[in-house]
Amino acid sequence: MAAAQDTWLAAHRFGIGATPGEPGRIGSSPRDWLTGQLRQPAAFMIPDAGLPTRQEAAQALLTYRTERQARNNRAQSTPPPPPRPRRPPAAAMDGQPTQEEQAIRGLFRQLGGLPIREATARINTSLRTETGFAERLVWFWANHFTVAATTLQTIPYPGMFEREAIRANMTGSFTDLLLATARHPGMLIYLDQAVSVGPNAALGQRRNVGLNENYAREVMELHTIGVGAGYTQADVTELARALTGWTVVTPRTQRIGVQGQLGDVIFLPMLHEPGARTVLGQRYPEGGQEQGEAILRALAAHPTTARRIATKLATHFIADTPPPTAVARLERAFRDSGGDLPTVHAALVGLPEAWDPAPRKLKTPYEFVISALRGTGIAEAEMRRVNESLEMLGQRLFRAASPEGWPDDAMSWAGPDAVMKRLEWSQLLAERLNPRTGPEQMADTLLGPLASPRTRQAASRAESGTQALTLLLMSPEFQRR
Amino acid sequence: MTDATRFAPSRRALLAAGGAFALAQGSLAFATAPGERKLILVILRGALDGLAAVAPVTDPAYARLRGRLALTPDAVLPLSDGFGLHPSLSFLKQSWDRRELAVLHAAASPYRDRSHFDGQDVLESGGQAVYAVNDGWLNRALGQSRQGVAIAQTVPLVLRGPNSSSSWAPSEAPHAATDTIERLMDLYAGDPLLAPALAQAIATNAVAEGAAMDAMGARLGRRAGPAAFRSVAEVAARLITAPGGPAAAVLSFDGWDTHANQGSVQGTLAARLAGLDGALSALKDGMGNAWGQTVVVVASEFGRTVAENGTGGTDHGTGGVAFVLGGGVRGGRFVGAWPGLGPQALYQGRDLAPANDIRALFAGVLAGHWGLDQQTLTGRVFPGAAGLRPIGGLLA
Numbered sequence: 001m002a003a004a005q006d007t008w009l010a011a012h013r014f015g016i017g018a019t020p021g022e023p024g025r026i027g028s029s030p031r032d033w034l035t036g037q038l039r040q041p042a043a044f045m046i047p048d049a050g051l052p053t054r055q056e057a058a059q060a061l062l063t064y065r066t067e068r069q070a071r072n073n074r075a076q077s078t079p080p081p082p083p084r085p086r087r088p089p090a091a092a093m094d095g096q097p098t099q100e101e102q103a104i105r106g107l108f109r110q111l112g113g114l115p116i117r118e119a120t121a122r123i124n125t126s127l128r129t130e131t132g133f134a135e136r137l138v139w140f141w142a143n144h145f146t147v148a149a150t151t152l153q154t155i156p157y158p159g160m161f162e163r164e165a166i167r168a169n170m171t172g173s174f175t176d177l178l179l180a181t182a183r184h185p186g187m188l189i190y191l192d193q194a195v196s197v198g199p200n201a202a203l204g205q206r207r208n209v210g211l212n213e214n215y216a217r218e219v220m221e222l223h224t225i226g227v228g229a230g231y232t233q234a235d236v237t238e239l240a241r242a243l244t245g246w247t248v249v250t251p252r253t254q255r256i257g258v259q260g261q262l263g264d265v266i267f268l269p270m271l272h273e274p275g276a277r278t279v280l281g282q283r284y285p286e287g288g289q290e291q292g293e294a295i296l297r298a299l300a301a302h303p304t305t306a307r308r309i310a311t312k313l314a315t316h317f318i319a320d321t322p323p324p325t326a327v328a329r330l331e332r333a334f335r336d337s338g339g340d341l342p343t344v345h346a347a348l349v350g351l352p353e354a355w356d357p358a359p360r361k362l363k364t365p366y367e368f369v370i371s372a373l374r375g376t377g378i379a380e381a382e383m384r385r386v387n388e389s390l391e392m393l394g395q396r397l398f399r400a401a402s403p404e405g406w407p408d409d410a411m412s413w414a415g416p417d418a419v420m421k422r423l424e425w426s427q428l429l430a431e432r433l434n435p436r437t438g439p440e441q442m443a444d445t446l447l448g449p450l451a452s453p454r455t456r457q458a459a460s461r462a463e464s465g466t467q468a469l470t471l472l473l474m475s476p477e478f479q480r481r
Numbered sequence: 482m483t484d485a486t487r488f489a490p491s492r493r494a495l496l497a498a499g500g501a502f503a504l505a506q507g508s509l510a511f512a513t514a515p516g517e518r519k520l521i522l523v524i525l526r527g528a529l530d531g532l533a534a535v536a537p538v539t540d541p542a543y544a545r546l547r548g549r550l551a552l553t554p555d556a557v558l559p560l561s562d563g564f565g566l567h568p569s570l571s572f573l574k575q576s577w578d579r580r581e582l583a584v585l586h587a588a589a590s591p592y593r594d595r596s597h598f599d600g601q602d603v604l605e606s607g608g609q610a611v612y613a614v615n616d617g618w619l620n621r622a623l624g625q626s627r628q629g630v631a632i633a634q635t636v637p638l639v640l641r642g643p644n645s646s647s648s649w650a651p652s653e654a655p656h657a658a659t660d661t662i663e664r665l666m667d668l669y670a671g672d673p674l675l676a677p678a679l680a681q682a683i684a685t686n687a688v689a690e691g692a693a694m695d696a697m698g699a700r701l702g703r704r705a706g707p708a709a710f711r712s713v714a715e716v717a718a719r720l721i722t723a724p725g726g727p728a729a730a731v732l733s734f735d736g737w738d739t740h741a742n743q744g745s746v747q748g749t750l751a752a753r754l755a756g757l758d759g760a761l762s763a764l765k766d767g768m769g770n771a772w773g774q775t776v777v778v779v780a781s782e783f784g785r786t787v788a789e790n791g792t793g794g795t796d797h798g799t800g801g802v803a804f805v806l807g808g809g810v811r812g813g814r815f816v817g818a819w820p821g822l823g824p825q826a827l828y829q830g831r832d833l834a835p836a837n838d839i840r841a842l843f844a845g846v847l848a849g850h851w852g853l854d855q856q857t858l859t860g861r862v863f864p865g866a867a868g869l870r871p872i873g874g875l876l877a
Contacts, residue, residue: 210791415635415648416682424654
């Protein structure tokens with residue numbers, strides 16, 4: 001019984017929810033199943049054939065913006081329209097968009113198609129993966145290094161960023177991961193680093209350019225040492241200066257003779273603020289791109305970063321207020337291994353606190369939706385429905401509201417309205433599935449030994465299969481992990 | 482566990498949550514005194530640029546430091562003392578002219594660093610420092626007799642705490658079956674998190690049913706960006722004025738973190754300000770006759786740098802701006818001190834100085850509107866703020 005329970009905890013807590021066949025595949029060695037995923041790059045990958053490239057993303061953005069700008073320019077230079085005729089032309093009367101407007105909308109749809117392709121791939125991977133622990137770790141780290149589609153410029157990037165910067169770096173060190181995120185166009189654009197220019201750089205005297213400290217601040221506050229680690233505004237500004245030069249190739253940079261494909265990340269010395277920098281009391285001599293990289297390496301290796309990552313991981317896997325002993329063990333694993341991610345992730349598996357059968361973490365909406373679809377045997381997503389579901393439940397894919405990412409505590413998700421919406425959604429799913437299997441069997445498939453006697457009783461007394469499934473999905477054990 | 486029993490809904494409320502007869506039956510969930518004084522808190526997350534919203538246009542330092550972002554004296558909607566409202570804020574200008582808007586400039590919580598997340602924690606918790614208090618000042622101010630609701634799925638920190646608060650947002654999905662809700666309530670018995678949440682949802686849904694909110698639901702979904710602010714405000718007004726509606730509502734509007742290309746008279750910030758202005762206008766319209774007993778407070782976690790940054794935007798700053806408006810507000814004036822923009826006056830040489838404690842504004846509203854006394858304000862609502870002096874005379 002205890003062995004079966006650990007099998008289910010592996011699938012449900014470390015993984016992303018059991019598919020009907022998964023507990024059988026995990027078998028009686030759940031810890032081996034978990035740790036076996038950690039050094040296999042393929043376990044973290046997404047089948048990315050046909051997904052957008054950096055060039056495609058940059059080109060789609062460029063084409064749309066160019067056309068829109070041209071349209072706006074034409075509109076401004078056109079003389080004011082003559083007095084309206086008594087009978088407007090048929091097209092205008094029907095409210096039909098002009099040909100020009102239709103073309104621009106088509107370009108926008110093309111642009112919007114990029115994140116839809118990414119989302120489809122992400123969700124189908126979530127539904128089908130047999131390495132659920134690896135997938136959960138990807139979600140965790142993609143949230144830690146949030147890139148969200150909050151502006152026109154960022155629309156194509158969150159999914160691509162997750163594939164190229166997060167998934168591809170899950171078997172290396174935290175330092176490598178940080179550097180990969182720092183050099184991805186998604187991050188550079190999302191946090192304005194791509195447009196930050198040193199005031200004394202070769203191009204710093206041009207009009208309308210200058211320093212932007214957004215990324216530098218979030219690197220310290222969110223990605224590494226964390227707020228309260230004792231850094232000052234001066235440290236933020238110094239890091240911002242050191243990082244100038246990292247940018248994304250645009251037609252503008254191509255015009256000034258920069259080599260590189262549209263959308264690629266490059267270091268442009270003529271944007272870089274010259275001079276030595278001092279961050280957290282450490283002096284970094286002038287050194288072009290190596291200067292900023294050296295500071296990022298120091299931040300990644302800072303003891304406070306180890307502590308902070310350990311706390312976040314323990315919070316994610318154990319409880320909103322994790323036991324200090326668990327945090328300390330993760331912290332030690334991080335420091336002793338120089339931030340080797342597989343070692344840190346394996347340390348999670350070794351924590352006795354993480355195997356406590358009582359579930360303490362409330363699932364986020366994404367976790368809830370994916371585990372419900374996996375549990376009910378749905379392996380092919382209807383994208384429109386899944387997207388509507390996530391929007392209804394308050395967690396739109398690739399749309400975190402701030403660089404801090406989605407919250408990871410129950411109070412941020414268990415609002416009264418949020419719980420009611422989860423219930424409405426569960427009922428919708430149950431009605432659509434209209435299950436014919438018995439409630440006991442449904443409880444076995446969804447929760448196995450994790451289902452409490454009370455939950456089983458509530459399901460078995462339900463007036464219909466639909467109601468039984470609704471109650472199982474909403475049960476305290478299925479809402480948590 | 483005590484929470485679960487305290488919030489346990491009546492059988493009638495359960496019926497109302499799923500039933501179609503709520504309108505005919507009227508309010509079922511809470512008894513409300515007629516003419517109750519309503520408080521609506523609007524939180525602008527991401528740090529509103531206070532110097533763009535209320536610009537000191539005649540201060541020479543302003544134009545010099547702001548560069549391209551500076552508003553000219555003839556572009557703004559003039560207030561007094563050399564200040565002007567951003568041209569997007571036409572409803573606020575009308576409110577000022579009607580003397581229904583008071584402005585606190587150079588306002589800040591006790592928080593002095595520049596993290597959004599920690600800044601919002603202090604703004605909402607009402608504590609002296611980050612994580613000093615675990616629940617929100619508005620919840621503690623509600624006391625036992627008042628209800629608060631967030632127009633959102635979840636309850637923001639400012640409304641979390643020992644007193645009764647809920648969250649509500651329109652839904653486009655069919656209601657859950659009443660029988661299923663009841664069975665789920667049974668299944669949740671003793672669950673410290675899910676039981677009170679579901680019970681609150683049932684009660685708030687009953688109020689929403691009474692206000693025939695469902696018809697509005699689809700509209701909330703269709704507007705996007707700053708235009709959606711207005712929809713949220715319409716929903717808030719409808720819910721708060723419903724029979725048995727809550728005494729307080731909290732609205733959150735995102736997207737004020739304008740690091741790049743924020744624009745001036747026009748641009749992304751101008752569009753957001755227009756969205757805010759439209760939302761505040763919708764609140765007044767929606768409150769109808771209750772506007773005279775309504776106070777709206779608009780606040781953000783901190784302000785932004787005085788100077789334009791290198792990318793046509795502004796970075797995280799310190800002193801910001803807050804608004805108080807409503808039919809009973811003694812407005813058409815600034816409250817608090819103005820520190821100026823001279824080189825010596827700036828905080829750390831870059832930010833508008835935090836000359837006024839924003840808690841003094843909140844406390845002044847709570848004292849004048851709900852009659853909270855000094856002991857309650859400094860002992861319970863804003864713990865640790867022993868020297869806090871609520872801004873007096875905000876309300877007629």
